[in-house]
Amino acid sequence: MLKITIILKMLIILVIVNSVSYVLADNNKLPIYSGVGGEFTAVDSNGKDIKLSDYKGKTVVLAFGYTNCADICPFTLGYLKQLYKTLSVEEQKQTRFIFVTIDPEYDTPEHLKAFVEFFNKDFIGLSGTKEQIEFITSLYKAEYSDLSEGKVPTKDIRRVTPQKTGDKNEKASLFSHTVVLYLLDKKGYTRSLEYTGTPKDEFARKIRELIHE
């Protein structure tokens, strides 16, 4: 009888320990950012209409920017190029790196294709109508503003240069925009918010974690 009681107690402890470790393991999982992201439609760099859910089953790294961005966007894509290289071929197959333009007027699908493929031929550029882009940025809280048509006229930005042009219509695409890199899981949920300062190994580890979920 004593032996049975001991065995029962051990079983109960085992069950409790197992439950706790399950909860701990669950807590260590990347959280879901509820309210950030969701289903959207856009046009990919091949001119094809797509939905985010078309990438279901793949881990997605989502970035926002525009091709006339001289500093942060090329730097970000350079960072993503290096990050992509740290993944194995199999991991690359399970991942999609997507660059969403916030300047769909200039960034046509063909244009975006040439731009993103300069960094990596597997990268995907997404464009669409202005309404589609505004919807996507609102989903991801990735608000942006057009500096050239809005608060800062280009001609005033150019005060530092002695070069003058007679073109009154001259304007440059200048936007302020989010620097966040969104990591989405295979169901399209936003699971981590990163930036170019994130060590690539750490970012890659999170991508792998989502691939193997």
Add this chain to the structure above:
Amino acid sequence: MNKQSLNKVLLLVFLFGFASSLMADGKPNITTEQLRVILPPSVARSTSAYGIIKNTGDAPDTLINISTDAGMIMLHKTDIKDGMAEMNHVDEFVLEAGAELVLKPMSYHLMFMNINHDIIKKEGEVTITLEFKDAGELTFKVPVLEE
């Protein structure tokens, strides 16, 4: 230390100070290091130049203008505020004596717009002229590199 040695040391200190005063001409001296233009994708209308602009002289100077043969150019600074990147132009930049302006991603950079892809191309070379209040116009030949 005896008196003779002390005199020698004092003489050396005096000579060093005298030589230094001769060398210090009270003027700025602008140099650059690792200045490079980043090779852009063929469809891009913009790119950046990074590197260091130094004032190794002993008087401050102010960068007032920039020009290039490869498009429009300006000094910009990327500021990150609440996760948003803001591109702000910099009207002029004071380089104190011995100071440097570090141009790097997500910070100060020379921004090119409406670029000439015949010049900003692989293995290309771009002419950049920096105009300072005192040092005047200084022209540099800057290579186009991938990063």
